[in-house]
Amino acid sequence: VSGGVPDLAPEQLPLPVRPVSPSVEPPLAALLELTHRCPLQCPYCSNPLEMDRVQAELTTEEWCRVISELAMLGALQVHFSGGEPTVRQDLVDLVRHAREVGFYTNLITSGAAITRPRFLALIDAGLDHVQLSFQDAEPNSAVRISHVPNIQEKKLAFAGWVRESGTPLTVNAVIHRQNIDHIDAMIDLAVKLHANRLEVAHVQYYGWALANRAALMPSRAQLEFVTERVMDARERYRGKLVIDYVVPDYYAHQPKACMGGWGRQFLNITPSGKVLPCHAAETIPGMTFPSVREQPLADIWAHAEAFQRFRGTDWMPEPCRGCDQREIDWGGCRCQALAITGDAAAADPACAKSSWHAAMQEIAATASDASSQTDFRYRRMAAAPKH
Numbered sequence: 327v328s329g330g331v332p333d334l335a336p337e338q339l340p341l342p343v344r345p346v347s348p349s350v351e352p353p354l355a356a357l358l359e360l361t362h363r364c365p366l367q368c369p370y371c372s373n374p375l376e377m378d379r380v381q382a383e384l385t386t387e388e389w390c391r392v393i394s395e396l397a398m399l400g401a402l403q404v405h406f407s408g409g410e411p412t413v414r415q416d417l418v419d420l421v422r423h424a425r426e427v428g429f430y431t432n433l434i435t436s437g438a439a440i441t442r443p444r445f446l447a448l449i450d451a452g453l454d455h456v457q458l459s460f461q462d463a464e465p466n467s468a469v470r471i472s473h474v475p476n477i478q479e480k481k482l483a484f485a486g487w488v489r490e491s492g493t494p495l496t497v498n499a500v501i502h503r504q505n506i507d508h509i510d511a512m513i514d515l516a517v518k519l520h521a522n523r524l525e526v527a528h529v530q531y532y533g534w535a536l537a538n539r540a541a542l543m544p545s546r547a548q549l550e551f552v553t554e555r556v557m558d559a560r561e562r563y564r565g566k567l568v569i570d571y572v573v574p575d576y577y578a579h580q581p582k583a584c585m586g587g588w589g590r591q592f593l594n595i596t597p598s599g600k601v602l603p604c605h606a607a608e609t610i611p612g613m614t615f616p617s618v619r620e621q622p623l624a625d626i627w628a629h630a631e632a633f634q635r636f637r638g639t640d641w642m643p644e645p646c647r648g649c650d651q652r653e654i655d656w657g658g659c660r661c662q663a664l665a666i667t668g669d670a671a672a673a674d675p676a677c678a679k680s681s682w683h684a685a686m687q688e689i690a691a692t693a694s695d696a697s698s699q700t701d702f703r704y705r706r707m708a709a710a711p712k713h
């Protein structure tokens with residue numbers, strides 16, 4: 327992948343930067359949250375509770391400049407995300423520009439807000455890959471979770487266009503207590519759609535999912551059931567369908583290397599241009615996140631306090647500091663440490679060595695026991711719950 331920049335309008339040219347620190351590797355990929363607008367209202371959305379309004383969104387020229395800066399920085403992939411990225415009328419232009427500057431481009435979508443001609447225009451612009459989310463395999467449940475009528479028909483039609491175009495397709499199935507019994511049907515759906523990859527991802531409890539934890543958390547027995555079904559399907563579909571599996575941290579014993587480690591491989595850019603080390607970083611109090619409107623991206627990546635704060639291993643407390651896994655899990659997830667312990671610098675409670683580990687498992691057991699709680703607090707721009 328080339329990092330070269332083709333002929334660009336002046337406003338699309340990268341801002342001048344200080345040299346990137348030699349000790350900081352370039353990011354592998356960037357998640358571009360083009361907008362927080364979305365026709366769906368999923369109660370586990372990873373967007374923040376307080377979302378950016380359309381008036382605050384970066385313009386087409388600003389996004390093109392940012393994409394050029396990312397290429398100059400040495401990143402290889404851009405993921406167009408949201409909200410629902412296809413509601414941006416300039417998505418085709420942004421994909422084309424990303425391809426022109428050498429990126430592998432991925433569209434993360436619900437498939438519910440795009441027509442066939444527009445999808446074909448994206449392919450024409452050079453879109454490389456599509457990741458399509460499903461709320462459930464069972465249509466009525468999918469409607470209830472997304473809060474959108476006829477959602478399944480729209481998604482199935484969209485998946486058909488993707489396959490017709492020969493574009494690689496990943497199906498993303500988000501699993502929680504209220505759809506967990508349909509795991510076999512979700513695997514069958516991915517097979518039927520000729521997906522190349524299926525991501526079975528248990529809800530991770532940040533943002534809206536944290537607000538809905540008691541309605542979403544599975545029991546340990548349900549988790550074990552899904553794990554067994556996924557392992558079985560991996561054997562059955564070996565060579566036909568790759569299945570990724572993301573377990574909920576609340577039942578884990580070792581932390582995951584969240585985002586591949588803070589400020590190591592990924593960055594998120596919000597609709598209004600704030601640059602974050604992860605999608606939930608804004609929940610951490612006392613941190614400020616620079617904007618691409620004010621500072622060159624390379625400068626932010628290499629030098630911003632928000633990226634330096636938990637980068638590498640120097641910030642780690644015990645037991646992380648002396649742990650032989652510290653350069654494997656990079657301390658786990660800072661946002662989860664904050665959500666459970668109140669301290670973003672604490673050991674991730676998903677780790678069995680954390681003094682909060684038992685408390686986290688207790689929270690999971692209590693939340694999963696609330697089987698009478700099935701009502702969702704839907705993701706709505708105007709109805710962000712107070713926190």
Ligand code: FES
Nearest residue numbers: 584604659660661
């Ligand atoms: Fe922020 Fe894991 S989500 S570090």
